Amino acid sequence: MLRFHPPGFGQKFTQTSLGTIAYYTQTQTTDETPIVFLHSFGGGSSAYEWSKVYPVFDPIVAADLIGWGDSSHPARDYKPDDYVMSIAEFLKKISDQPVTLVAASLTGAFAIRLAVQHPELVRSLFLICPSGFDDFGQNAGRRIPLDIINTPILDRIIYTIGATNDLAVRNFLENFLFANRDRVTPEMINAYLESARKPNADYAALSFLRGDLYFDLAPYLPQLKTPTSIVWGAQAQFTDVQLGREIAATNPDAIREFHIVPESGVLVHLEQPAIVARLLLQWLRN
Template identity: 30%
Template sequence: MKTTVEERRINVGGLTIRYFTAGNDDDPPLVLLHGDGESALDWSWVLPILAATHRVYAPDLPGAGDSSKPDVVYSPEFYTQFVAGFLNAFGLRRAVLVGNSIGGLVALRFALSYSEAVTALVLVDSSGLGYLVSPFLSQLTLPWYGEAAIAWSKTPLGAKQRAWSRALLLFAHPTRVPAAWLAEQVRMAQMPGFLEATLSALRAELNLFGQYKVLLDSLPQLQMPTLVMWGTRDQILPKEQAEDAVKRLKQGQLALIPDCGHLPHVERPGLFAAVLIQFLDKIAY
């Protein structure tokens, strides 16, 4: 039977949040958090598969997709409190958290602060596990440089150029990028407030020299099962960060996705879902 994915909206802390959901209400909850400059659409290639065994929720984070874009500092702290509010809005006392890129950093921060609410943690090419990051991103933290990039990327031609530039950076095989992903990038770039929120989140996480919100020393505190999943050809964050992180986890597992970039759930959804399901099958809910 074909899984129905529903697009809905909910109020969280006064913000209108778009989210996608699928699965049975009686199944364990699974929350998917996308990366900076992305949207919940990223999960659409794996969400129906995961919904066979879980009630899945994939929100557009504030500032992204079709969610509200308030004029705030989009810091990891802000996003962490949003996740707390999102779970509370559904009455979810415990859930599996899956986070990609900055979504991974947010999931990790939430797990460290609210461990009793996290059944298991999955960090997908996650920020916060090492200082090194692609200079293509860190240079955007320079004064005025990011603002100039925003001004150009809001134009129709600039939005298309930005989408293809991101594809070259985020995927091992840019020519195979789904057309729907590229269209979403072009659409969002021209939405008021989206690029400003993206840049704010980037600057709250990075400086010119790399990441400064690194939580490696906190990893031994995690008690829940944790899967670290990484594309072997990630140009944003090197796979060595994953290998270092998993050594510090009490219940850590490492899964390297071969011939894949920063978004394995988009680039290799079948393998991503298979690895994640294998991990989830061993969780005691």
């Protein structure tokens, strides 16, 4: 999916125990510790999600997680530990120093778990709407009834209809992920479609839709010691601003910043990348 990334960035690959991770970085690299960008989950997600933010920074690494984009797509039922483990392995491969980890939504929650379990790998966290989708015992993410999404064949049909045709992808971006539908571009739709149409892409996406990847983030928050900044879209659906406030209030010693971005949905970094880039620059300087 290199064609969806800005000029001056190339694609590389590294191996984890779950498979190969594809990632994007400057074609002219340095020995400095990179800022690592990780995308959220949902049909067609990939590192493209951060492509309007990361060109401001140098050096960077933006990864397609296992099951997404150009990374390996093992035919398996995914669990949270799969991603915490594979992200930890990935960080060890691409840097010998702790990194600033930038992540969104469910992956932001995985990043918190990673920082708690492997604090030596993470220097700081910059997170967009981080949520385990079952936080404080309140299920926030389920969109399709379990008896439907757990039905063999029907689950694949739902994925095909919902994630691999342009009208459905446009509708979901415009009505659920963005606050302002006019910010959705044809390039965004095409990037999501290309990722969603990869062979076996339905396995990771359906694990997310079924709720197999959901967990309660609340028990991990008091254990967090890594300096953290959180950004929340004021119109984020499924995981609203009140959840963000509750998460931030749980551990103010570690979660040092909480920003609300007006007129933004859950993908603040794709919808309003200039604001997110400015906030990340300020966080790094501080």
